[in-house]
Amino acid sequence: MTLTLASVIRSMDTDAMTRLLTLRPDLASPAPRSLTEMAERASTQASVRAALDGLDSWQYRVVLAIAALGDDSVEDLASHLIDPPIAPLPGSDAEQPASSDDQPGTEPTSAAEISLPTRQDLDDAVAHLVDLAVVLPEEGSLHLVGAAATVLGPNPSGLAPVSAQPLTKAEIRERLEAAGPTVLPVLRRLMWTPSGHVPHARRPVSLETATSPIDLALAHRLLRPVDNETVVLPREVSLLLRGGRLFETPVPAAPPAWPAPRPAARTNSAALGTALEAISAMSALLEAVETINPARLSSGGIAKRDATRALTRVARGDAGWLYLVLAASAGLISADGRGWLPTTTADKWRQDELWSQWLALRAGWLAIPQTPGELSNTLEAPAPATARAWRQQVLSELATAEPGTPVDPELVIARIAWRHPRWPVPEAAPVLRATLEECQILGLTALSGRSDLVDALEDPGMPARQQAIILQSDLTAVAPGPLTPGLAADLALLADRESTGVAGVRRFTHSSLRRALDVGWTGDRVRQWWHDHSMSEVPQGLLVLLDDVVRDHGRVSVAAAGAILEVDDPSLLETLLRSPAAEELGLRKVAPTVLAAQADPDVALAQLRELGLSPVARDSHGDIFNTPAPPRARSTGRAGGTPAPGTNSHSDPKELAEALSSLPTFNDSRHLLAMLHRAQADASWIEVTWVRDDGTTVADTIKVMAVAKGAMRCVRRGGGGVVIIPVPRVSAVRAAAQ
Incomplete structure (x- = not known):
């Protein structure tokens, strides 16, 4: 019986199926309802392409070799990939070290300069391909699944398909000698x-009439025409010219090695300082956004003029744009009809511990949708899906190094190129360099070395927050270190930021002190705050400045009102002030016939009507207008809590594997037919799981009436009528509950 992917998956034990679902998560989301459905999904080109994209250079080299050689054994693979090849023909390119096209992003490397893979490396790669269900082991040979062969293309490793009448090695050497040295180039x-382009490739050519090198090669069958414009080098001729090699250059079984790590203490100390600078810069950005309230562009994003103004006290150049897009991706700023503002998440972030603040920045950095090196004010514009992938890949690659290891961007690019040979790493080299520059800004790297912050989950030693500041005679305040959230919020209210950084400088001005008085502070409270938090005596200049501001504050009073009530009868006005609605509406007398309410006009109208009055609504010009419809909140969720379609009920691969393995199944069609014929003879009800024409899997309780020509005629229980079910679509059969 020929081995198929479906039969292999059906025969897997729980451990093997768990490995498959772990290595190929697309097979588990959404959770398949049967092994047949899982096998169909695993055999699609999209799923196989995703599995191949996860192979490193050595594993990909092995799968290409299997595709090139056909159903061959591991020993045959070893003879081409591990064992020394046979001697190439004199003068062939196989004798010369060739440039590498198989390792994008790396310099040409000769076999002597890299560590060649061993037989154990080959066995490990084959085992991994088997676990992926991309290669199927069958009676000592390795069979590549059909979808993988399609994805890899028609000429894996640059070899043409097997010739209809292949030449032997002796025949090839004889014909090369007879054709002469001009044919070899x-x-x-x-x-x-x-394949190559040759005009009139199918023209009649004989040994007697052949004069040019191409004519001689065609006459001696060293080249074979495919169509009138294309010729192909036969597989056996190519292998002989290569000296038995499948590939032009060797590939190591491991990525380029990291250099020896330096002592990590100095690197981690510098990284911690950089992380504190990042927290301080983000705090400055949130403060600037709250003050400026940048406009939102109609096309999405933030007005560039406002963004540049907000970043003035945050950071310059690309670093400033990084903090801006980081604030948006971390949910610290968001846009509404009024423009961009800090969010409630930002308020919580400001109250968090320093370490929690930095962890939020690291998570937000991984979620940035914009491409590294191309950050701008277009925060809501569509971005390529690869932007997050490159940041995640760089962070994962840095995690493979020891803390203190020197980080060379070109080495990181070479390691990623080895790890993902099917990715466009050479084209993305500028993006990867920009990503590493972002790592320096956040403290993931420092002093050109890898820091503990790459994968740290616990506080590596963030400093304690300070509860005091230094007041200076030039009307500035200096923070000697990170401040407590409450102290930082008060200082941001009382003084304007002049510089960013952990030891930031703020200046007290007329406008900043007036800002504090506007929100309810008094002059005495400001003086007491200075006295409580200053590490030295309060400078006399600050006290003089405060007295000037307090003297001019409050000469004009402005009160907020949601609605204005005009009452013609003063007695009715007094009645309203004593009514229960007065407290609910926040009524306050501002004139003999005028009341101010804190409630919106529609709420005031409803309350007055409940009191038996007949109020009218007027606009800003005094004209009567109809009462607007009551506001409604926009729906954001599913009614009744209905889960979204495609929700995966099995998040754990092992649980899903156990659930699938517990389904009754069969190993071959003969077993299935025997079960169906037995159910027909016994006239018993059975439950079958099968796949409909639209690809959905259903379970029906049926009684088999007849089985013939690859289909069964059956009747559904409960008056479901007669149905014809193709036998190949049946994935499971079990006795039905009585």
Whole structure:
């Protein structure tokens, strides 16, 4: 019986299926309802392409070799990938070290300069491919699944398909000698890419009439025409010219090694300082956004002029744009009809411990949708899906190094290129360099070395928050370190920021002190606050400045009102002030016939009507207008808590594997047919799981009436009528409950 992917998946034990679902998470989301559905999903090109994208360079080299050689054994693979190849023909390119096209982003490397893979490396790679269900082991040979062969293309490793009448090695050598030395350069051009363009490739050519090197190669069958414009180098000729090698350059079984780590204490100390600077810069940005209230562009994003103004006291250049997009991705700022403002998440972030604040920045950095090196004020514009992937990949690669390890951008790019040979790493090299520059801004790297902050989950030693400031005679205040949230909020209210950083400088001005008085502070409270939090005597200049501000404050009073009530009868006005509605509406007398209410006009109208009055609504010009419809909140969730379609009920691969393994199944069609014929003979009800025409899997309780021509005619229990079910679509059969 020929081995198929479906039969392999059906025969898997729980451990093997758990490994498969872990290595290929797309098979588990949404959770398949049967092993047949899982096998169908695993055999699609999209799923196989995702599995191949996860292979490193050595594993990808092995799967290409399996595709090139066909159903071959591990020993045959080893002879081409591990064992020394046979001697190439004199003068062929196989004798010369060739440039690498198989390792994007790396310099050409000869076999002597890298550590060649061992047989154990080959066995490990084959085992991984088997666990992925991309390669199926069958009677000592390795079979590549059909979808993988399609994804890899028609000429894996640059070899043409097997010839209909292949030449032997002896015949190839004889014909090369007979054709003469002029033919060899032509064949060498096609040695690693088998097809080439030749006009009138199917013209009649004989040994007697052949004069040019191409005519000689065609006459001796060293080249084979495919169509009138294309020729191909036969597989056996290519392998002989290569000296038995499948690939032009060797590939190591491990990525380029990290250099020896330096003592990590100095790197971690510098990284901690950088992390504190990042927290301080983000605090400054939130303060600036709250003050400026930047406008939101109609196309999404923040007005560039406002963004530049907000970033003036935060950071310059690309670092400033990084903090801006980081604030948006972390949910610290958001836009509404009034523009961009800090969110409630930002209020909570300001109250968090320093370590929790930095962890939020690291998580927000990984969620930034904009491409590294291309950050701007277009915060809500569509971004490529690869932006997050590159940041995640760089962080994962840094995590493989020891703390203190020197970080060379080119080495990081080379390691990522080895780890993902199917990714466009050379084209993304500028993006990866920009990502590493972002790592320096956040403290993931410091002093060109990897820090503990790359993967730290617990506080590495953030300093304690300070509860005092230094007041200076030039009307400034200096924070000697990170301040407690309450002290930082009060200082932001009382003084304007002049510089960012952990030891930030703020200046007290007329406008800043007036800002504090506007929100309810008094002159005595400001003096007491200075006395409580200053590390030295309060400078006389600050006291003089405060007296000037207090003297001019409050000469004009402005009160807020939600609605104005005009009452013609003064007695009715007094009645309203003594009514229960007065407290609910926040009524206050501002003139003999005028009341101010804190409630909105529609609420005031409803309350007055409940009192038996007949009020009218007027606009700002005094004209009567109809009462507007009551406001309604926009729906944001599903009614009744209905889960979204496609919700995965099995988040754990092991639980899903156990659930799938517990389903009754069968190993071959003969077993299935035997069960169906037995159910027909016994006239018993059975439950079958099968796949409909639209691809959905259903379970029906049926009684089999007849089985013939690959289908069964059956009747559903409960008056469901007669149904025809194709036998190949049945994935499970079990006895029905009585």
